[in-house]
Structure formats: C-alpha cells, structure tokens
Amino acid sequence: MSLSLPRRPALARLDPALAIVNIVLLLIFFFLGAGQPARPPAELQLAQTRLLPAAVLPSPVLELHGAERWLLDDQPILPELLPAALALHDGPLHVMIDRQAPASLLLDLLRHPGLEGRDLRLVTRPNGPAP
Structure with missing residues (x-):
C-alpha cells in the first residue's frame, strides 16, 4: 500500500533583477533631483571693493593685489617680510582681496x-562713497 501525500505547492521565487531595477531607478531619481543647480535669488549682489583710506579700516590690514604686490596698512611689503612686520601687531590680521583676484592668491x-x-x-x- 502506498500513501500519496499531497505535493507542496512550488514557492514563488521573486526575480532578483526586479529589486536591482527598483534600486537603479531610485538612484536615477535621486541624482536627477540632487543634481539640479540651485537658482540664486533674484536680488543677489556680490561684494564690491572701493578705494578707502587705511585710517577707516581696522589695523593691521593686508591688501592682496598680486602674488608679490601686498600692502600692509597702505605700505608696500614683501611676502617674506610679513612675519617681521606682524610681530609689531597684536590681534587678528585683516585680509582684503579683490573679488576678481584668483583664489590661488588667497590660498x-x-x-x-x-x-x-x-x-x-x-x-x-x-x-x-569714500568718507
């Protein structure tokens, strides 16, 4: 006598490619949303510099006009002599650089x-206007 047991139903297997496609689509949407450039406000105005006498500015002020053209409190100074000149001043050094200058100058x-x-x-x- 043979007993026949009912067969188990076959388990439905999910295709792993479906999960991968979902992840890829989510990443595409994320990068599309995150990669959009931010729109600047309509009233955005960049800082501008004008000539002012050194007496109006805090001291010491180092103005950068080029790689070798520096002014410390309106007096020309070589970059090598800057530490010696700053030894006379306590407190912070105020740095002024034109907005059109290359960033490497400040760096x-x-x-x-x-x-x-x-x-x-x-x-x-x-x-x-200058005072």
Whole structure:
C-alpha cells in the first residue's frame, strides 16, 4: 500500500533583477533631483571693493593685489617680510582681496608659514562713497 501525500505547492521565487531595477531607478531619481543647480535669488549682489583710506579700516590690514604686490596698512611689503612686520601687531590680521583676484592668491596667503596660529579675518569695503 502506498500513501500519496499531497505535493507542496512550488514557492514563488521573486526575480532578483526586479529589486536591482527598483534600486537603479531610485538612484536615477535621486541624482536627477540632487543634481539640479540651485537658482540664486533674484536680488543677489556680490561684494564690491572701493578705494578707502587705511585710517577707516581696522589695523593691521593686508591688501592682496598680486602674488608679490601686498600692502600692509597702505605700505608696500614683501611676502617674506610679513612675519617681521606682524610681530609689531597684536590681534587678528585683516585680509582684503579683490573679488576678481584668483583664489590661488588667497590660498597661498593661508599657506604662508609666517601666519601659522594667527587669527585671519576677511574684510570688505562698503560699496558707498569714500568718507
């Protein structure tokens, strides 16, 4: 006598490709949304510099006009002499650079060995008439 047991129903197997397609689609939507450039506000105005006398600015102010053309409190200074000149001043060094200057100029200043441990502050001049 033979007993016949009912057969188990075959398990439905999900295709792993379906999960991969879902993940890829989600990543595509994420990068499409995250990659959209942000629109600047309509009233965006960039900072501008104007000539002002050094007496109006905080001291010491280092103005960068080029790789070798620096002014410390309206006096020309060589980059190599900057640490010696700053030894006379306590407090932060105010740095002013034109917005059209290359960023490498500011980065070179930040890497200057004489400025290690020194508090640096970027300053701008108001966009009005000189007092």
